[in-house]
Amino acid sequence: MKPARLLAGLGRKAGRHLNTQPFRMRNHRPLASFTFDDVPASAARAGADLLNANGAFGTFYIAAGLLGTRDEFWDVATVEDVRRLHATGHEIGDHTFSHPKVDEISAEALEEEENANRAALREICGDLSLENFAFPFGRQSLSRKLQLQRRFATCRGVYEGLNVGRIDLAMLRVIELYDRTLTPEKLARTLDAxxxxxxxxIFYTHDVADPPSWIGTSTALFDRVLKTVADRGFDCVTIAQGLRRIGARP
Structure with missing residues (x-):
């Protein structure tokens, strides 16, 4: 293996496993959050409608440079979709401007991405406060993770697990909300634990469609998970709200 590839691999491994922003959770009840990456138009519309119908709010990680375009699997949300999400109480999170693999770009390029995304989203939403970030493709390195944690309250990855006890705010763990992976048995085990x-x-997905993409959820599954979480007595919160519940924000 070439030295550059070896170093890159070590950087990704270190970013994943080193707790660079430790925090001891102080919540008194179990919490659940629903998060969406990229964001497909179906998530911004059908997904938001289901959240609203269940009295819940989600966190939508937006790469503003993709808005209104066509992805391989879905139409991406529009400017109007994002404006409506923000106006109706959902959280807008940061997902870079053009959705690069952040472990493959320089610190300067990442700073430009973040400045561009912040400017674009504030133009759309006005009083927007971007507090939370999700790594595009789940890709990261230790250096880029450290850079981003200086800018955001949290960074969310794609590594599965519960956030419990002493967590890494710069690498929040997730549960896939995908039709192909979230079986009723897995959901029950996850909520029991x-x-x-x-x-x-923290559930994460992309599209909310019938049928969904391979990294999305059907409307039936999404509605069922929302109702199951509520029936189990979990508080459903955005990432920003979750930070306050665990004591990381006043």
């Missing part, structure tokens, strides 16, 4: 350990379950 979260209830027993007073954990924060």
């Amino acid at each position: 979260a209830a027993a350990r007073n954990a924060w379950v």
Whole structure:
């Protein structure tokens, strides 16, 4: 293996496993959050409608440079979709401007991405406060992770697990909300474990469609998970709200 590739691999491994922003959770009840990456138009519309119908709010990680375009699997949300999400109480998160693999770009390029995305989203939403970030493609390195944690309250990855006890705010763990992976048995095990350990379950997905993409959820599954979480007595929160519940924000 070439030295550059070896170093890049070590950087990604270190970013994943080193707790660079440790925090001891102080919540008194188990929490659940629903997050969406990229964001497909179906998530901004059908997904938001289902959240609203269940009295819940989500966190939508937006790469503003993709808005109104066509991805391989879906139409991306429009400017009007993002404006409506913000106006109706959903959280807008940061996902860079053009959705690069951040481990493959320089610190200067990442800074430009973040400045451009912040400017674009504030133009759309006005009083927007971008507090939370999700790594595009789940890709990261230790150096880029450290850079981003100086700018955001949290960074969310794609590594599965519950957030419980002493967590890494710069690498929040997730549960895939995909039709192909979230079986009823897995959902029950996840919520049982979260209830027993007073954990924060962060679900993540992309599209909310019938049929969904391979990294999306059907409307039936999404609605069922929302109702199951509520029936189990979990508080459903955005990432920003979750930070306050765990004591990381006043």
